[in-house]
Amino acid sequence: xxxxxxxxxxxxxxxxxxxxxxxxxxxxxxxxxxxxxxxxxxxxxxxxxxxxxxxxxxxxx
Amino acid sequence: xxxxxxxxxxxxxxxxxxxxxxxxxxxxxxxxxxxxxxxxxxxxxxxxxxxxxxxxxxxxxxxxxxxxxxxxxxxxxxxxxxxxxxxxxxxxxxxxxxxxxxxxxxxxxxxxxxxxxxxxxxxxxxxxxxxxxxxxxxxxxxxxxxxxxxxxxxxxxxxx
Numbered sequence: 001x002x003x004x005x006x007x008x009x010x011x012x013x014x015x016x017x018x019x020x021x022x023x024x025x026x027x028x029x030x031x032x033x034x035x036x037x038x039x040x041x042x043x044x045x046x047x048x049x050x051x052x053x054x055x056x057x058x059x060x061x
Numbered sequence: 062x063x064x065x066x067x068x069x070x071x072x073x074x075x076x077x078x079x080x081x082x083x084x085x086x087x088x089x090x091x092x093x094x095x096x097x098x099x100x101x102x103x104x105x106x107x108x109x110x111x112x113x114x115x116x117x118x119x120x121x122x123x124x125x126x127x128x129x130x131x132x133x134x135x136x137x138x139x140x141x142x143x144x145x146x147x148x149x150x151x152x153x154x155x156x157x158x159x160x161x162x163x164x165x166x167x168x169x170x171x172x173x174x175x176x177x178x179x180x181x182x183x184x185x186x187x188x189x190x191x192x193x194x195x196x197x198x199x200x201x202x203x204x205x206x207x208x209x210x211x212x213x214x215x216x217x218x219x220x221x
Binding site: 001002003004005010013014015016017018019020023024026027030031033035037038040041043044046047048049050051052053054057 | 062064066090094097098107125127129136137139166169170182185204207211212216218221
């Protein structure tokens with residue numbers, strides 16, 4: 001789901017549940033891809049980001 | 062060194078949230094979209110992750126589950142970066158933009174955790190206003206991302 005703005009109103013837009021034959025083939029092909037995100041986003045390690053849920057975060061604030 | 066935190070939210074005080082960001086929201090359209098995102102979060106339709114840099118909230122992303130042609134997917138409902146940092150490459154963050162940091166974190170940290178329990182095949186983004194520049198920006202940011210056009214809507218998909 002995502003949002004789109006149409007005629008001054010917000011609409012939720014879903015991913016297509018059925019796609020064309022061409023797109024189906026594309027999805028099948030790409031689903032087999034292996035991507036090394038560790039390498040691509042290696043800068044993240046240098047940033048040392050910490051994750052909290054809201055309750056946990058409020059305790060340390 | 063700057064402190065970066067990501068805070069996961071399932072319930073939000075809408076007034077406090079909107080007041081916090083009010084000076085960093087571009088226009089009324091953006092304000093209404095954020096309001097809707099927060100309302101949907103409070104109804105359990107999405108989860109919001111806020112990025113905080115040195116105690117200042119700078120960006121957030123709303124995520125929900127969806128499917129594309131039966132492939133389970135994680136959908137970016139909305140990605141917001143404060144006006145003053147939007148589009149800027151930050152030297153202190155290795156010349157990365159805030160949106161890039163947030164998306165990389167979702168791909169590297171959140172998705173693998175979800176995948177320990179349920180399958181996800183794609184991360185999906187719907188470029189706001191179907192803007193071509195934004196579409197190209199996401200494609201340049203996310204290696205192996207591809208554009209899928211169906212029913213006159215363009216989506217950016219990334220195998221995860």
